[in-house]
Amino acid sequence: MHNFESPNDGVRWSELVDRLDGRLDTLAQSFTARVRQIPEYGDSQVTIPEIRDTARETFRRLIQGLRGGQEDEARVGLLTFASDLGSKRARAGIPPESLTSAVRLDFSILWADLLEIAAPEDAALLASRVDQVWRVVDEFAIRTHMSYLTERVRMAQEESSIQREFIARLFNQSTLSAETSAQVGSALGIGPDSRCGLVAASGEPGVRLRAAATQFGSGQRRHRLFLHESGGNTYLFWPLPPRPARATRSMALQLPPLLADIPCGYVPEVNGLRSLPAAARTAESLAALLRPADSGPVSADAAWTRLAQQNLQDAGLDLAAQLDEAMEECRGGERERLTETVRHYLSTGNITATAEQLFCHRNTILNRLNRFEELTGIDLTVPAQAARLVVAWA
Incomplete structure (x- = not known):
């Protein structure tokens, strides 16, 4: 690739950079006006004076990066400033998309001002320097974003740690005060x-x-x-x-x-x-x-039947074992028939429906339920007694 710069281009470039340095307030004002239009940035807790002062310092350091002779020192200062800025914007709660949009303004504002102060005969010089301007601004942007993301991760870890402490306090106390x-x-x-x-x-x-x-x-x-x-x-x-005014329990x-x-x-x-x-x-x-x-x-x-059954067993009451013992005298298939009939009846609570399901006469169902009561002492027409059976067969 050919170098089209003339020997005087370095001198002219230094002149343009010096003129940029003298326009820091103009650059900062332009940035402030445009950044306040970015959604969620304009309404943030970052004040206009802070945005303006930070923009002025940002452009001052970017312009230093465009100079020759002190590249290393200027670069270190620029990247250090970028790291601080990324952390500050993370702590201020600026969304990442808004930060990206704001940082992108740096190049467009800087380049637009260069075009404004340059003469027509500087076109070739500017074309040869555009990569340098972009490289300086891009490195600044990358470091800002890296610092921003690092701070966001640190903040999330800190918040998570604090939340865990409060949640542990919540679960580790059997009775919570209103204050806690x-x-x-x-x-x-x-x-x-x-x-x-x-x-x-x-x-x-x-x-x-x-x-x-x-x-x-x-x-x-x-x-x-x-x-x-x-x-x-x-x-x-x-x-x-929040539960809607007319919501059913399942909806809410x-x-x-x-x-x-x-x-x-x-x-x-x-x-x-x-x-x-x-x-x-x-x-x-x-x-x-x-x-x-x-x-x-x-x-x-x-x-609920599982819970009830477990609690009764923990108390030494095994209803299922009591039922098994009560029905030991059943012979042939009587136990299976009684069990099937009772289960169907418990699911419907209706003699006729149970008879239809089992293809039996309702008198047959009544006889089986009476026989079951004779063996176990449980009258299925009494809810409190039927509940014992539901729990036993949970």
Whole structure:
């Protein structure tokens, strides 16, 4: 590639750079006016004077980078300034897209001003220097973005650490004070009285819950998931949207889609952060009762009989064993017929419907139910007694 610069081009370039250096206020004002038009940048906490002062210093250092003779010193100063700027903008909450748009202004404003102060006969010189201008600005932009992303990661880790501390405080207290729940809510960005959903699992389902939390945290999604791990269990909870005035319960309770196929204990609605510890114990108990056929979250509505059966067994009462003992005198296929009839009756509560399902006369069904009562002492027409059977056969 040929070098078309004349011996005087270096001198002329220095003159143009000096003139740029004398126009720092103009450059800063142009940048300030244009950057305030960028969405989410103009409404940020960064003030106009700060934007203007930072722009002035940015252009001063970029112009230093365009000079000859002190390239290394100027480059170090420029990149150090870029690192500080990236960190500041991250802490100010400037979105990455807005920062990108702002940094791109540097080259266009700088180059437009060069064109304005240059003479027509400088065209060849400018053409030969455009790569230098772009290289200086681009290196500044890259360092700014790298520092911005590094600071964002550090801030996210710090925020995550703080959140984990508050969540642990939330779960590790059996009774929460209003003050503690308010502090936790403030740290998590949700109201202390917010309704929440909660799930719990251990083992492989717990691993899947943790993976789901990571996926939700990687982007902007409809639900916010908060993670807690304790005693081999993984807990996730999330704020529910306000319940519409005319919503049914099923409409108001919403499960994050990524959790739909993970077997776990599920409490669909927790009324306020102060209720989360008790809900966590419920979800943990439900998770301990999961069965191989369960392919998704299991709530107390769906598994209340399992909970009741487990609690009775823990108290030394095994209703299923009592039933087996009571029906020992059955002979032939009588036990199977009685069991089939009773199960159908429990599912419908109707003699006629049970007879139709089993293709029997209703008197046959009545006789079998009477025989079952004779053997077990359970009158299925009495809800309190029928409930014992439902639990026994959970």
